[in-house]
Amino acid sequence: MLKVDNLIAGYGKVQVLHGISLTVADGALVTLIGSNGAGKTTTLRALSGMIAPSQGTVLLGQQGAGDPSSALENITGLPAHQITRRGVAHSPEGRRVFATLPVEDNLLLGAFPRLSGARPRGEPAADLERMYDLFPRLRERRRQLAGTLSGGEQQMLAMARALMLNPAVLMLDEPSMGLAPKLVSEVFAIIARLKERKITMLLVEQFAAAALEVADFGYVLENGRISASGPADKLRNDPAVQAAYLGAAH
Amino acid sequence: MDILAQLIVSGISVGMVYGVIAFGYQLTFATSKTLNFGQGEALMLGALVGLTTINFLIATGMSTLVAFALMLPIVLIFGLAQGAVVEFLGVRQAMRTKSEAGWIMATIALGIIFKNLAENIWGRDALRFPSPLPEQALSLGAVRIQPMEIAILLGALGLMVAVEIFNRKSIYGKAVVATALDRDAAGLMGIDTRLVITFSYALSSMSAAFAGVLVAPITLTGPAMGGALGLKAFAVAIIGGLSSGYGVVVGGMILGITENLTGYYISTGYKDVPGLLLLLLVLSIKPAGLFGSTAIKKV
Numbered sequence: 001m002l003k004v005d006n007l008i009a010g011y012g013k014v015q016v017l018h019g020i021s022l023t024v025a026d027g028a029l030v031t032l033i034g035s036n037g038a039g040k041t042t043t044l045r046a047l048s049g050m051i052a053p054s055q056g057t058v059l060l061g062q063q064g065a066g067d068p069s070s071a072l073e074n075i076t077g078l079p080a081h082q083i084t085r086r087g088v089a090h091s092p093e094g095r096r097v098f099a100t101l102p103v104e105d106n107l108l109l110g111a112f113p114r115l116s117g118a119r120p121r122g123e124p125a126a127d128l129e130r131m132y133d134l135f136p137r138l139r140e141r142r143r144q145l146a147g148t149l150s151g152g153e154q155q156m157l158a159m160a161r162a163l164m165l166n167p168a169v170l171m172l173d174e175p176s177m178g179l180a181p182k183l184v185s186e187v188f189a190i191i192a193r194l195k196e197r198k199i200t201m202l203l204v205e206q207f208a209a210a211a212l213e214v215a216d217f218g219y220v221l222e223n224g225r226i227s228a229s230g231p232a233d234k235l236r237n238d239p240a241v242q243a244a245y246l247g248a249a250h
Numbered sequence: 251m252d253i254l255a256q257l258i259v260s261g262i263s264v265g266m267v268y269g270v271i272a273f274g275y276q277l278t279f280a281t282s283k284t285l286n287f288g289q290g291e292a293l294m295l296g297a298l299v300g301l302t303t304i305n306f307l308i309a310t311g312m313s314t315l316v317a318f319a320l321m322l323p324i325v326l327i328f329g330l331a332q333g334a335v336v337e338f339l340g341v342r343q344a345m346r347t348k349s350e351a352g353w354i355m356a357t358i359a360l361g362i363i364f365k366n367l368a369e370n371i372w373g374r375d376a377l378r379f380p381s382p383l384p385e386q387a388l389s390l391g392a393v394r395i396q397p398m399e400i401a402i403l404l405g406a407l408g409l410m411v412a413v414e415i416f417n418r419k420s421i422y423g424k425a426v427v428a429t430a431l432d433r434d435a436a437g438l439m440g441i442d443t444r445l446v447i448t449f450s451y452a453l454s455s456m457s458a459a460f461a462g463v464l465v466a467p468i469t470l471t472g473p474a475m476g477g478a479l480g481l482k483a484f485a486v487a488i489i490g491g492l493s494s495g496y497g498v499v500v501g502g503m504i505l506g507i508t509e510n511l512t513g514y515y516i517s518t519g520y521k522d523v524p525g526l527l528l529l530l531l532v533l534s535i536k537p538a539g540l541f542g543s544t545a546i547k548k549v
Contacts, residue, residue, distance in 0.1 A: 048438060049437070050434055050437070050438070079437065079442075080434070080437035080438055081437050081438075081439075081440050081441055081442045081443070084437070084438055084439065084440035085440045089438075090438050092434075092435065092438060096432055096434070096435035096438075097435075098427070098428050098431045098432060098435065099431065100431060101424070101427060101428070101431070105424050108421060108424065109421075109424055109425065109428050109436075109439045109441075110439060112421060112425055112439045112440045112441055113439075113440035115421045116421060116422070116425075116440075118440060119440070161439075165440070
């Protein structure tokens with residue numbers, strides 16, 4: 001699980017997040033919605049160590065760890081590779097696949113902490129097969145360079161690469177961005193399947209309606225602050241949320 | 251015609267030495283966008299440490315060839331350590347403070363310090379390095395070639411191929427490539443990219459040290475041997491492109507051959523000029539290098 005308390009972060013002197021608190025429970029799919037510039041991507045970047053938060057705490061619990069209260073570890077301000085090695089996988093904005101490496105190398109790099117002994121090894125080869133089952137297009141293109149994939153395929157690759165960590169928490173930044181409508185529903189179908197497998201997820205999305213449809217719990221981010229939160233179906237029926245983010249007429 | 255062939259053949263082996271050193275420039279540029287301007291001094295230190303080691307081993311009664319073979323791993327490990335020191339003292343601090351030119355000054359300064367150190371340990375004179383192979387030239391038709399020149403060619407290519415295989419096949423090599431492609435994304439893979447940069451400096455100096463003991467038996471060894479080689483290899487890295495593996499091989503050969511031709515047909519006094527002219531030409535026409543895709547700095 002992920003427990004974030006009063007997180008403050010930004011870039012240089014520009015503060016973007018003004019105290020974010022949120023919880024992602026084990027096995028839950030939590031979504032963070034909000035308009036452009038609200039701080040969704042910055043939140044994920046601060047959680048995964050791509051930027052260092054200036055205040056607040058981030059606690060991480062390993063999924064399935066026996067005693068939930070003792071298992072929380074403070075990961076605030078650790079560098080990105082340390083946070084990843086503790087089990088936070090971040091599929092970043094813009095996909096950031098390694099363009100001149102083959103698809104399969106991209107996936108293996110997702111498992112780097114497991115292959116280098118920084119995280120329990122498990123069965124990387126079997127997981128690779130599982131990823132190809134989940135994303136059949138990637139199996140077809142396993143030897144192709146990642147940069148030659150279509151946008152949708154690159155998104156699949158970025159998600160699969162993050163999953164190769166066997167993450168305690170999977171963070172997805174706008175997996176639907178720039179995709180054709182048909183691919184968007186495909187991406188959400190895969191997110192629903194990951195949810196069935198009880199993978200703990202924090203999903204950042206602009207397609208608020210689709211995100212709240214699939215999520216258990218939602219947070220609404222506005223100008224770097226949480227303006228509303230609650231079970232996803234409650235948020236979906238909240239008139240204020242509907243007016244602002246769900247494109248409702250009234 | 252025979253003379254031309256002879257000049258080309260011996261140009262190739264010198265060119266391969268430039269190529270290996272230039273390859274070292276590429277290694278650090280790929281991961282950190284910085285270069286070790288003390289690369290020539292890394293070569294010199296490798297050669298001198300190699301000289302002391304091989305003389306010690308020969309004194310115990312070994313043949314020169316066996317002593318050379320046993321000396322190699324020691325020199326390679328020394329090169330790795332020396333590169334890591336350069337990164338730690340010179341580059342890391344500059345990168346942390348986001349200093350644009352700090353690493354340039356720092357690596358040049360370290361190079362000068364290393365040269366001074368070497369002058370105090372080994373003296374200023376050039377020393378003879380025992381050749382592990384017979385010094386009598388072989389005849390290939392009309393062309394005469396020293397066995398050591400063939401060893402240089404094979405050793406240089408072997409090193410570059412080994413690094414390439416490491417990068418493609420091992421997960422740690424892939425981590426190096428990932429860091430070169432996208433440092434932030436590599437961090438998200440759990441890769442300690444700072445350690446990768448230290449490693450690439452270590453590997454870079456190791457390549458230079460290796461080049462040092464390859465070239466030492468056919469030249470002389472001394473604290474001053476590195477400066478010109480480092481500069482010429484820099485020209486090769488620019489000519490071949492800082493991102494192209496075979497660019498440094500071809501670039502090195504071009505420079506080695508051009509030098510020989512100039513030395514013979516014009517004057518040995520102008521030997522170094524054409525390579526540097528080529529460097530200026532490439533910088534003004536195709537700054538990414540003949541085979542490269544990354545310009546040193548886009549302005």
